[in-house]
Amino acid sequence: MRALVALAGLLALQTPAAAVAREFPELTPAVAARLDSVVRKTMREAGVPGVVVGLSAPGKGSYVRAFGVADKATGAAMKPGVYSRIGSVTKTFTVTALLQLVDRGKAGLDDPIGAYVEGVPNGERITLRQLAGMRSGLFNYSEDEGFFKALTGDPTRSFTPQELLAFSFKHPVLFEPGAEFSYCNTNLILLGLVVEKLGGRPLHEFVSANILKPQGLNRTVFPTDAAFPSPHPHGYTNQTxxxxxxxxxxxxxxxxxxxxxxxxxxxxxxxxxxILATGTLLTPRTQAERLKTGTTQISGTGYGLGVFNVEGWIGHNGSLPGYQTLTIYLPEYQATLVLLLNTDISYEGQEPSTVLGRAVTGVVTPDHVYQLGG
Structure with missing residues (x-):
């Protein structure tokens, strides 16, 4: 199942200044018009109902637009202030919570997961670092046929972390711990349980108290049910x-x-x-560990601890049925790009967030074009 397996990639975490040929442009009306044009064209080609785009850099201005519709049935327009499901961007919050606990001396990145969660295949050899870096070798529960049937048979049902792990653990491990890269949601379920055990409270409460509230992220929610704050767009999927x-x-x-x-x-x-790319919530040493990357099976890509970098853009993408997100930061220019889409339906084998990310960065950062796989 492709939903939520929004794979991240990176070429290198540092781009030599000498390699940069073009500066980030001022976001003038002329540049905005070019962006409007490429976004609309890409939406038509990829069949994206609606998208919110936010692009900015210090001293260069800001470009914030909403395109298309939030509801195909009524034709209601997409608006910049909508809430959206952010899918795998959640991983960046969970791993940040874990790394905060590492900074507090509660855990070590090379601790085995078996010290915290029982019953994990190879649990005495798989480390927290390998889980966060997608190198555990565990089977991805969201690719299990039984899971897909359970989810699509009743999309309103609630799953427990233990139920999700059971879908994974019935499969053989894919490879020895640390031997390869394999993007796997199972890894994050286990890290969520570690955060709960060491943090002494439910994951959503720990994230709220230690990340969201201190940083004033007042419109970010870790739900415990299907509740969806308004206003929000309708999301469309073919993962059915x-x-x-x-x-x-x-x-x-x-x-x-x-x-x-x-x-x-x-x-x-x-x-x-x-916050994520600059390590605001972590010690410099732990942030440096987060940004260390390894190669993946996709040419020219790699992955750190719950973050990716594509041509210098650091962050994560996210996908789950009906919604996609891209949240990335380019340190060279202190530039930020966020995309919120109300579909996860692929276009020519690529996620629509990737297609739109490529289109936008192709205009403003042609030396740093976001291209994830494909």
Missing amino acids: ASGAVEDATGWNPSWGWAAGAMISDLEDQRKWAR
């Missing part, structure tokens, strides 16, 4: 039992939990992009 396109707005995101259940909006994601 029949393969037909359905409205997934009310689907319960509990199946994503620590890997993908959160909700946010444009302004909070713009703040979070910078």
Whole structure:
């Protein structure tokens, strides 16, 4: 199942200044018009109903637009202030919570997961670092056929973390711990349980108390049910039992939990992009560990601890039925790009957030074009 397996990638975390040929442009009306044009063209080609775009850099201005519709049935327009399900961007919050606990001396990145959660295949050898870096070798529960049937058979049902792990653990491990890269939501469910155990409270409460409230991310929510703050767009998916396109707005995101259940909006994601990439909530040493990357099976890509970098853009993308998000930051220019889409239906084998991200960065940062796989 592709939903929520929004794979991240990076070429290198540092781009030599000498390699930069062009500066980030001022976001003038002329540049805005070019962006308007490429976004609309890409939306038409990829069949994206609606998208919110936020792009900015210090001294260069800001570009904030909403395109298309939030509801295909009524034709209601997409607006910049909507809440959206952010899918795998949730991983950046869960891993940040874990790294905060590492900074407090509660855990070490090379601790085995078996010290915290029982019954994990290879649990005595898989480390927290390997889980956060997608190198555990565990099977991805969201690719299990039984899970797909359970989710699409009743999208409103609630899953527990233990139920999600059971879908994974019935499969053999894919490889020895640390031997390869394999993007896997199972890893984040386990890290969520570690945060709960060491943090002494439910994951959503720990994230709220230690990340959201201190940083003023007041429009970011870690839901415990299908509740969806208003206003929000309707989301459209073909990740269904029949393969037909359905409205997934009310689907319960509990199946994503620590890997993908959160909700946010444009302004909070713009703040979070910078916080995440610059290590605001972590010690410099721990942030440096987070930004260390390894190669993946996708040419020219890599992954750190719950973050990616594509041509210098650091952050994460997210996907779950009906919604996609891209939250990235370019340190070279202190530039931020956020995309919120109300579909996860792929276009020519690529996620629509990737297609739109490529279009936008192709205009403003041609030396740093966001291109994830494909």
